[in-house]
Amino acid sequence: MTTESGRLRELVDLAQEGSSERRRDLLRGLTDAFFSRDAHAPAELALFDQVLGQLAGEMEVAVRAELSGRLSVRRDAPAGVLRSLAADQIEVARPVLSSALGLSDNDLIVVARSQGQDHLQAISQRPNLSSALSDVIVERGDEETLSVLIGNDGADLSREAQERLVDKASDSPRLQEGLVNRRSLPVDLLNEIYFVAEARIREQILSRNAAIDPAELERALASGRKRLAAQDGALPADYAQAEADIQRLAAKDELGPRTLAALLRGRQTTRFLVALAHLASIDFHTARRIVERRELDALAVICKAAGFEASLFLTFAVLILDSDSDAMAKARQYGQLYNDLPLEVAQRTIRFWQLRRRTGDVAVAA
Numbered sequence: 001m002t003t004e005s006g007r008l009r010e011l012v013d014l015a016q017e018g019s020s021e022r023r024r025d026l027l028r029g030l031t032d033a034f035f036s037r038d039a040h041a042p043a044e045l046a047l048f049d050q051v052l053g054q055l056a057g058e059m060e061v062a063v064r065a066e067l068s069g070r071l072s073v074r075r076d077a078p079a080g081v082l083r084s085l086a087a088d089q090i091e092v093a094r095p096v097l098s099s100a101l102g103l104s105d106n107d108l109i110v111v112a113r114s115q116g117q118d119h120l121q122a123i124s125q126r127p128n129l130s131s132a133l134s135d136v137i138v139e140r141g142d143e144e145t146l147s148v149l150i151g152n153d154g155a156d157l158s159r160e161a162q163e164r165l166v167d168k169a170s171d172s173p174r175l176q177e178g179l180v181n182r183r184s185l186p187v188d189l190l191n192e193i194y195f196v197a198e199a200r201i202r203e204q205i206l207s208r209n210a211a212i213d214p215a216e217l218e219r220a221l222a223s224g225r226k227r228l229a230a231q232d233g234a235l236p237a238d239y240a241q242a243e244a245d246i247q248r249l250a251a252k253d254e255l256g257p258r259t260l261a262a263l264l265r266g267r268q269t270t271r272f273l274v275a276l277a278h279l280a281s282i283d284f285h286t287a288r289r290i291v292e293r294r295e296l297d298a299l300a301v302i303c304k305a306a307g308f309e310a311s312l313f314l315t316f317a318v319l320i321l322d323s324d325s326d327a328m329a330k331a332r333q334y335g336q337l338y339n340d341l342p343l344e345v346a347q348r349t350i351r352f353w354q355l356r357r358r359t360g361d362v363a364v365a366a
Contacts (some may be wrong), residue, residue: 005099025034040321052081068095075101075324086111090118091348105130110138117145124148129155134181134301140163143172150178162189180204185223191352194298195289202297206341209348227289242270246278257308282353294320296330300338303344304352 022085028352030313038292052067071077072095085096088111095110097119108123110134113136120141123133137160137357146168149155157165169175176197179185185210205272236242249255255275263272269291271297277287280302290298296317303313321327 006081015341029315041111061089064088065095068092070097071102072096072100077102079107083107083110086119087115093119094122095150098125099127105133108133109136112140117142118147118304121148124152124155127154129163131156131158135161138168143174147174150175150182153182153184157184158173159186159263162186166192167191173198177200177204180208183330187216188352192347193288194349194352195295199297206345206349209352210342212348228251236270238270239274239284241270242274245271246274249275250278257306257312261319262314264316276302280350282350286353291320296320296334297337300334300341301346301349304338304341304343305350310335310338314337 006097010267032237050112066174067081068088071082071085077100079102082096082100086093086100086103086107087290093111095114097108106316108126109132111119112123112133120137122131123146124137124141124145129137129149129152134157135148137145139156141149146165149157150165159213165175165179168246169179180190180197180201181204183324190205194202197205246255249259255278257279260279263275273287273291276282276291277284280287282302287302288324289295290302299320300313303316314331317331317334321330
């Protein structure tokens with residue numbers, strides 16, 4: 001046995017002392033001894049693990065936190081002690097959870113599944129996170145935790161995890177903005193966020209769409225077809241008849257932008273939505289969501305991409321804002337948005353919305 005191992009054996013015996021002050025000094029002395037060498041033999045590591053674990057478990061929070069901070073920088077830190085510190089209260093656990101190299105993925109997953117949000121947030125800050133670990137955090141994390149995870153570029157997020165994050169962001173502008181700013185988010189999922197985002201975030205999405213490489217766009221379309229969009233609600237009772245009517249108009253080449261205005265003026269809402277979906281090549285549910293929620297910025301994207309005249313878009317805006325006391329002024333504001341929106345950006349954005357229709361077609365065909 002080496003001299004150091006013999007010394008460690010003596011320290012183990014000293015650890016039986018009842019004086020808390022003496023044991024605290026002993027703990028620090030043992031930690032110093034551990035750091036005095038760059039590497040230790042397996043037998044020595046086992047002894048460090050035994051005595052450090054025994055002493056640390058009986059020390060106050062501040063002392064355990066100090067030990068956690070020191071051990072977090074060593075890849076060969078005693079595994080048992082690290083696991084104990086990682087499951088301790090957050091003041092103690094944070095240093096090892098956020099950076100300790102000696103914790104395995106399995107160690108971290110155990111903590112992520114058993115501890116609270118503070119522990120999950122500390123794990124989410126690690127420089128590198130595996131997809132398996134990220135999956136657990138996405139499953140259990142609250143808004144604060146997920147915001148930390150999304151902001152960590154070193155976190156490997158699986159496609160499924162990213163889809164779940166987009167779903168969870170539906171009512172959280174904070175998560176929406178984080179996802180939009182995450183450069184690795186697939187562009188088809190980026191555009192899913194458009195339908196639930198506030199105006200400021202929608203502008204960021206349109207800006208990113210303008211910079212997307214056509215080849216990346218096609219890859220995103222192919223990936224997006226695999227994601228079946230959730231239905232926004234049951235079809236209205238008159239949908240089948242409305243669809244038949246619009247198909248007849250299209251067959252006779254009588255379906256055009258002006259027909260849309262006439263249908264909207266006549267309050268033939270379902271027929272208008274079916275016609276809009278047909279002319280813009282989007283699905284009915286997307287069209288209905290935009291109109292029912294009076295999302296005129298999204299309607300501007302549709303009209304611009306479909307080549308409708310600005311005056312027709314203004315007509316739609318005034319009719320949709322019918323009950324609004326300031327409908328005309330608001331319509332003019334959205335008219336300016338329509339004029340400022342580049343055609344190429346609108347066309348790129350509409351391609352992602354068309355995914356909803358395509359995936360729906362695939363589902364029906366299957």
